[in-house]
Amino acid sequence: MRKVKNSIKKMMALCLAAIMTLAMATTAFAADRIKTGNLTVNVNEGNTLKGQTIKVYKLFDLSVSDTHYAYTVNADYKNAIATALGLSKEATSEQLYNKLAEYKENPSGIQKFANDFTAAALKAGTAETRTSRKLGEVTEYKFENLDYGYYLVYQTGTKEIQSSLVSVDDVDVTVNLKGQAPSIDKTANATTVEIGQVVTYTIKGTIPDTTGYDKYTYKIHDTLTEGLDFVKDAVGTAQEGTSYNVSVKIGEGQAETKAATLSGENNRIMTLDLSEWIRNNQNSKGQEFTVTYYAKVNADAVVQTNNSAHLEYGNDPENTTTTTSDEVVTPTYPLDVRKTDTKETLLAGAVFRLYKNETDANAANEKAIKVTGSDGSYVVDPTSSNMDMTTKATDDSKGYNLHLNGLAAGDYWLVETQAPDGYNKLTAPVKVTITKTGDTEWKISKDGGNEEDKIIDIKNSSGTLLPETGGMGTVIFTVIAVVMILGIAVSFVISRRKRA
Structure with a gap:
């Protein structure tokens, strides 16, 4: 009996020890959870x-x-x-x-x-x-x-x-978090452009707080496509060399000139290092600043003509942050014409001019859009003296036989100044409207009707010769009459001789 009691005591002691151990572990676990x-x-x-x-x-x-x-x-x-x-x-x-x-x-x-x-x-x-x-x-x-x-x-x-x-x-x-990372916003003064046009670009940013930084990098990078070239000013003065001046201004304050660097193919990459300028203007931290510069649309411009800018910044020059590029799209559009007869046969030799207003178009004057090119392919060129565009005989499987590139969205009037030989030219201008519908999308209408294929169809008619006076028909009748009269006279003379 004593052995049984001792065994029970031992078991209870073991259980109590286990409970205490578990309690301690639980307490420790809870304490860790709390910490x-x-x-x-x-x-x-x-x-x-x-x-x-x-x-x-x-x-x-x-x-x-x-x-x-x-x-x-x-x-x-x-x-x-x-x-x-x-x-x-x-x-x-x-x-x-x-x-x-x-x-x-x-x-x-x-x-x-x-x-x-x-x-x-x-x-x-x-x-x-x-x-x-x-x-x-x-x-x-x-x-x-x-x-x-x-x-x-x-x-x-x-x-x-x-x-x-x-x-x-x-x-x-x-x-x-409440803070916002540095960023830039780029805009252009035009949504669509014409070849030869100068576009003004503006980049807006906010002067960041560089408190506590011995060094701070702040660089704006801008890349143009092949259809744009950096120029010095709003009138399109050509840029020479790789040192490129831009205008920088804080709020409504006085603008100052800062030198950027151009690089890449045909100098179409601009880098503007504002690191020191940012550090020197910490009294204006949190304020907006603007950067202004210019680019001219060249003959390589297409619908996708755009440029993009991004910001590189950070307090470690060897480990900077690059923002997502902010892209500005300024498309330029083509005008395609399909010149045929009434049987859909392509006609070469038709001469057209394109005008920006109806008054000049009706007068068919010398204020048409200037172009360069030949054989049915032309581009807008403000420096040219030519305004005439001539259709070719084939369409190269493109559906048209006259192509003009480099137009901004808007209304135009197409005038046929000379019809192909043997055909009648148009008697009135054709109104053409180019409408931007997206960054790379647009539509074309002719005299108010939408052209689904974006091609302006122009047909010429031909006819038979109209009757004329003094033609060969009168002459032949006169000859016949003379011959008949001579015949009668001869017959009369012969008859009188026989009676004599």
Whole structure:
């Protein structure tokens, strides 16, 4: 009996030990769960974290018990926190906490503290608690296993410092970033263009905050297609050499000239280094600036004529960020004509001129669009003295036998000044309308009717000869009459001789 009791006691002791071990493990596990959490940082709408770095600073340690929270200042950042709050460096953890608590109903005040602390930490080179390093094409980043605490979240390279504050007091916490990465917006003063036209390009950007950076790179890159050439001014003065002047202006202030560099085939790549200019204008950080320059449409322009610009920036010259290219499309359009007779036979030798207004077209004067080319293929050329376009006999399987390239969208009037031999020319101008429907899409109409194949069909008719006076018909009758009269006279003479 005693042995049985001893056995029961041993079993109970073992069970109690197991329970205590499990309880301790559970407590330890719960304690671990309480100590750390994950912080997910989301980018704000319309932005990306590509090429960005996120830094977090644990300003206060945090302990949590049910609904009770206790904050203790992080000694590593105590002085910077006090400075940002306008308090003495001797301020206690409680005093710092109380000062921050006063901003609970003051969003602008707490935001100012966050930004001031960030600026001070960057200038002093204060190390962050944790960093994401440079990110790829993502919209969020998760910091795992952060100690519970009150954190400041800073996204590097933004237009201006806009840090966020968040308490990591649970397993998973989320914060949304406020800062925006630098970007540029490019526009043109025309939506469609004509060969020979000068296009004014404007790039808008915002001067970024370079606080805390010893170096900062800010370069604008612009690439033209073959249909465009950089020129000096709005009247199209030819550019010479690789040093290219552009105009830069902050807000409504005075414009200044900055030298860009041209490179690539036919100098169609522009690089504008504004790194030093950005650093020297930090008193205007957050303000908009504009860059203005010019390009001329050349004879190689097509519907896809465009150019694109992108920004290269960052505080590490060896590891910069490149933004997505901002493309501006300024298409130029062709006008194709199919000249036939009423039997759909292509006709060569018809001569046309194209006018920009109906009055000049009706007068068939010398104000037609100037062109260069031959054999049914022409391009708009404001420097030419020729205005005549002649159809050819074949269409090269393209469906037309007269092609003109380099027109902007709009209304035109096509005038036939000379018809092919043996055919009647048109008696009135044909109205042609080119309409842009997309970056690379357009439609053509003739006298208000849409041409699905984008080809203007022009037909000429021919007829039989009309009757004329004094022709061969009268002469033959006269000859016959004379012959008949002579015959009668001869017969009369012979008859009288026989009677004699």
